[in-house]
C-alpha cells in the first residue's frame with residue numbers, strides 16, 4: 505500500500521506534516537468559553553498520536569453564537585491567554601493547529617448532548633438565538649429572532665475580532681464554520697433563509713454574509729496564514745442547498761483568500777436523509793474539488809488506512825479528517841504512518 509496520507513500538505517506558509525487531520529469535535533466542557541485542562545489533554549493526546557493538523561472544535565465568536573453554554577469561545581482576551589498553553593502544547597508535539605470559528609445562529613443555546621435535548625431555558629443560562637429568518641430548527645428549538653442589517657454587521661465584526669484573537673493565541677490557521685446548519689449555512693440554504701433583503705433571495709444574496717465573513721477574516725489574519733472553510737455541501741433535502749450550488753458559491757468566493765475546503769454535509773433541518781455509510785461524503789469532496797480546483801478535505805466514517813489512502817490516490821481530496829475514530833483511538837495515525845514519517849515521542853519509542 506502507498507501511504508499518500510503521510511505526505512506533507514502546504515497551505516500558504518504552513519507545512520502540515522501529514523494529511524490526516526483531526527476533525528473539529530465539540531467537547532461541551534468549557535465555562536465562559538475558556539479552554540481548560542480537559543481541552544489541553546484532549547488535543548495534546550491526539551497531536552502526540554500523530555495527526556498532521558488538529559482542528560479545534562467549534563469556537564464561538566460571541567456568547568450568543570455558542571451551541572451550548574459549555575462551548576469554547578474567542579470573544580475576549582482571557583480566552584486568548586487560556587488558549588495559548590493548549591496551542592503551544594499541540595505544536596510542541598510536532599503537530600499544527602487550527603481553530604474552527606463558529607456562530608450557531610438558530611441552533612444556539614441548546615443542551616450538551618448528554619445533558620438534554622433542544623433549548624436551554626433562560627432560567628438555566630440559555631438565551632434567545634438569532635438567525636437570517638425567524639424559523640426554528642424544529643419544535644425542540646427556540647424560535648430565533650431575525651437579525652437586522654446592523655446586527656449582521658456586528659456578527660461579521662465578531663468573526664474579525666475572533667480571527668485576530670486566534671492569531672494572538674498562536675494558531676497556525678483558522679477554519680470558518682459554514683456547515684451543519686449553523687449561522688453561515690442558515691444564510692446559504694433557501695430552506696432557512698427566507699429573507700427578502702440583500703442577504704436573501706438568490707444564490708448571490710444568500711451567500712453575501714459568507715462573502716463578508718471570508719473577506720473580513722482574510723483581512724484579519726496575516727497573508728502567510730491559511731484560511732480554511734468547512735461546508736455542508738448539501739442539505740440532503742429536496743429543494744435545499746446542494747453540491748452544485750455549493751461549488752458555484754465556492755467558485756465565486758475562493759479568490760477572497762480561501763485556501764482549503766473541508767467538505768461535510770447536512771445539519772440544516774430535520775427530515776434530511778443522508779446516505780450514512782463508510783466514506784459517504786467523499787463523493788461530495790470529489791465533486792467540489794473537480795468543480796472549484798480547490799484543495800479539499802474528505803470527512804465522515806473514514807476508518808481504515810486503505811480507505812484514507814484511496815481517497816487521496818483517486819483525487820477525491822487532498823487530506824482526510826478523522827473524527828470519532830480519534831476519540832476511540834488517538835494513536836491510530838502513529839500506527840498507520842510509515843516508520844520514517846511518524847513522530848513517536850522518545851519516551852514511547854519502545855512501544856512501536
Ligand SMILES: Cc1cc2nc3c(=O)[nH]c(=O)nc-3n(C[C@H](O)[C@H](O)[C@H](O)COP(=O)(O)O)c2cc1C
Nearest residue numbers: 527528529530561562803804805806826827828829
Ligand atoms: C462529539 C462530536 C462533536 C462534533 N463537533 C463538531 C464541531 O465542533 N464542528 C464541526 O464542524 N463538526 C463537528 N462534528 C462532526 C465531525 O467533525 C465529523 O465531521 C463527523 O463526526 C464525521 O466524521 P467521523 O465519521 O470521522 O466521526 C462533531 C462530531 C462529534 C462526534
